Amino acid sequence: MAKVDLVNALPAPRSTVLVLALRGLVFVIVLVLPLVLDSYLLSLAILILFWGLLGQGWNIMGGYAGQFSFGHAAFYGLGAYTSTWLLVNAGVNPWIGMLAGGLVAVVFGLFTGFLTFRYGLRGPYFALATFAFAEMLRLIAINWEVVNKSRGIQVPLRGTDSLLAFQFETTKVPYYYIILGMVLFTLALTYWIDHSKLGYYFKAIRENEEAAAALGVNPLRYKLLAMSISAFITAMGGTFYSQYLLFIDPEIVFGPQASVEILLRPIIGGAGTVLGPIVGALLLTPLSEFARTLLREPPGFLALLRGHAGTDMMVFGALLIVTIILMPSGLVGWVAKHWNRLVKR
Amino acid sequence: MALLELRDVSKNFGGLQAVNHVSLHVNECEILGLIGPNGAGKTTLFSLIGGYYYPNSGRITFRDHDITGLQPNAICKLGLARTFQLVKPFANLTVFDNVMVGAFNRTASRSEAKERAQQVIEFVGLNGREAQMARELPTPGRKRLELARALATQPTMLLLDEVMSGLTPTESATLVALIRQIRGRGISVLVVEHVMRAIMALSDRIAVLHHGEKIADDLPENVTKDPKVIQAYLGDEFMLSEV
Numbered sequence: 283m284a285k286v287d288l289v290n291a292l293p294a295p296r297s298t299v300l301v302l303a304l305r306g307l308v309f310v311i312v313l314v315l316p317l318v319l320d321s322y323l324l325s326l327a328i329l330i331l332f333w334g335l336l337g338q339g340w341n342i343m344g345g346y347a348g349q350f351s352f353g354h355a356a357f358y359g360l361g362a363y364t365s366t367w368l369l370v371n372a373g374v375n376p377w378i379g380m381l382a383g384g385l386v387a388v389v390f391g392l393f394t395g396f397l398t399f400r401y402g403l404r405g406p407y408f409a410l411a412t413f414a415f416a417e418m419l420r421l422i423a424i425n426w427e428v429v430n431k432s433r434g435i436q437v438p439l440r441g442t443d444s445l446l447a448f449q450f451e452t453t454k455v456p457y458y459y460i461i462l463g464m465v466l467f468t469l470a471l472t473y474w475i476d477h478s479k480l481g482y483y484f485k486a487i488r489e490n491e492e493a494a495a496a497l498g499v500n501p502l503r504y505k506l507l508a509m510s511i512s513a514f515i516t517a518m519g520g521t522f523y524s525q526y527l528l529f530i531d532p533e534i535v536f537g538p539q540a541s542v543e544i545l546l547r548p549i550i551g552g553a554g555t556v557l558g559p560i561v562g563a564l565l566l567t568p569l570s571e572f573a574r575t576l577l578r579e580p581p582g583f584l585a586l587l588r589g590h591a592g593t594d595m596m597v598f599g600a601l602l603i604v605t606i607i608l609m610p611s612g613l614v615g616w617v618a619k620h621w622n623r624l625v626k627r
Numbered sequence: 628m629a630l631l632e633l634r635d636v637s638k639n640f641g642g643l644q645a646v647n648h649v650s651l652h653v654n655e656c657e658i659l660g661l662i663g664p665n666g667a668g669k670t671t672l673f674s675l676i677g678g679y680y681y682p683n684s685g686r687i688t689f690r691d692h693d694i695t696g697l698q699p700n701a702i703c704k705l706g707l708a709r710t711f712q713l714v715k716p717f718a719n720l721t722v723f724d725n726v727m728v729g730a731f732n733r734t735a736s737r738s739e740a741k742e743r744a745q746q747v748i749e750f751v752g753l754n755g756r757e758a759q760m761a762r763e764l765p766t767p768g769r770k771r772l773e774l775a776r777a778l779a780t781q782p783t784m785l786l787l788d789e790v791m792s793g794l795t796p797t798e799s800a801t802l803v804a805l806i807r808q809i810r811g812r813g814i815s816v817l818v819v820e821h822v823m824r825a826i827m828a829l830s831d832r833i834a835v836l837h838h839g840e841k842i843a844d845d846l847p848e849n850v851t852k853d854p855k856v857i858q859a860y861l862g863d864e865f866m867l868s869e870v
Contacts, residue, residue: 477737478735478737479731479740482728485728489718489719490715490716490717490718492679492699492711492715493711493716494717495699496700496708496777497700497703497708497779498703498704498732499728500698611719
């Protein structure tokens with residue numbers, strides 16, 4: 283039916299073919315990338331995908347269901363700590379540890395979610411509560427001997443590369459494909475959610491909870507569902523981090539900076555869109571790496587910046603404000619809105 | 628047979644008795660108008676039926692289910708859908724997606740929901756605007772959208788909270804015709820309305836609330852002649868000058 287096509291706002295058939303070809307091209311490039319990149323660029327690519335994954339996790343809850351979390355470090359840290367603790371203390375395989383970490387994060391999410399949603403915390407109040415829960419976990423980790431207090435946990439070196447053990451010491455290439463697989467999986471999942479009843483209900487809750495309830499949406503159930511999916515994905519990212527860098531401590535995985543970095547990319551890329559978190563990661567991660575090197579060894583005319591670590595976070599803060607004012611639905615949302623005008627020109 | 632029945636329902640907010648021992652019923656395929664001056668307790672009564680407030684006393688039954696204290700979403704699932712006096716569109720979703728949310732009430736299938744949504748959109752006359760963002764709709768369009776979403780949930784009864792307010796006489800006339808058509812499809816309607824002309828023309832029966840109490844429940848032509856109703860709306864002075 284013509285009307286339904288209009289609704290989907292599909293571009294003309296010729297450009298559909300073009301879009302498909304472009305997608306194929308991107309996919310091939312992404313697959314062969316590790317073969318051409320040097321070690322530095324490869325680790326940058328891994329970081330982009332890694333932040334894309336975490337952003338994707340945040341996006342389900344913060345972007346789609348509109349429950350703005352300022353404490354996703356809680357899930358991230360629980361994923362990292364669970365799998366790493368199990369590996370070091372019980373010899374549990376990190377792949378299994380990753381699932382265990384995901385489940386621990388889901389349970390924690392359901393618990394905190396139930397408390398906050400049940401008592402009607404919304405908007406900034408909900409954000410503050412999630413922040414508090416993440417801080418609580420950070421303080422517990424810092425003071426708990428079982429997890430080595432603030433010394434953190436080191437993943438023991440094996441001396442060999444092993445996919446089964448999720449650990450590679452001579453090459454980074456397998457990490458690239460593992461994180462790529464995770465990102466593609468969550469992309470597919472997000473696309474599916476976006477097009478299903480689940481996604482419609484998430485968005486309805488984001489737009490107006492009362493109206494959603496009047497249309498048969500159970501807000502508590504669907505918010506907890508969003509929380510669970512989001513927590514699981516984010517925890518998977520935590521395990522990946524630990525197996526990739528082989529060291530975690532409370533500050534790195536439970537700290538507020540992690541929470542901020544997780545939400546930064548999806549918001550700038552486009553919260554509540556399928557591609558937003560990836561676009562955000564693609565844009566901000568190189569910028570962040572560049573800024574970090576620049577601050578560590580600034581060229582002569584920028585010498586005054588030397589040693590001022592954290593200046594990059596100020597730049598990101600400014601970028602975030604500008605994005606929220608000028609493009610409230612992020613880059614992807616902005617392009618989607620102006621697509622027709624851009625193409626016709 | 629009564630589809631919706633309120634028995635002796637009361638609700639007070641602190642010292643204010645907003646709804647005072649009201650009993651009311653709506654029959655199958657009936658349009659019941661609920662009127663009353665400002666502050667009479669109409670919207671409170673509405674919120675009690677919709678599950679947004681819990682009554683201090685009394686029971687509410689719908690299709691022989693006791694719905695007193697059920698969550699709004701559970702009440703919608705049972706087939707009782709409502710609109711809001713201050714329309715609440717999902718502003719950043721398209722008109723079509725707004726209606727889709729309602730359509731998912733009875734199905735998990737996207738294609739079935741799409742079909743349902745398209746039918747409802749055409750029924751309320753929003754076709755051609757499917758791809759528009761809900762926030763871009765003018766007031767009459769938003770009222771129609773509110774109606775379309777509620778209809779998409781496939782209710783057996785509709786609660787309409789002041790759908791005519793803010794509309795021109797022509798616009799409200801088309802809406803009256805639309806609500807008649809809805810009833811024609813076997814859906815009962817409870818309308819709360821300020822626009823007297825519209826509600827008189829529309830309702831099979833009219834209940835009048837005043838200070839939280841039901842003071843009349845009769846055919847429209849009888850209600851307009853009821854001295855208690857005239858007094859409630861126009862005050863004692865009017866009564867005296869009439870005499």
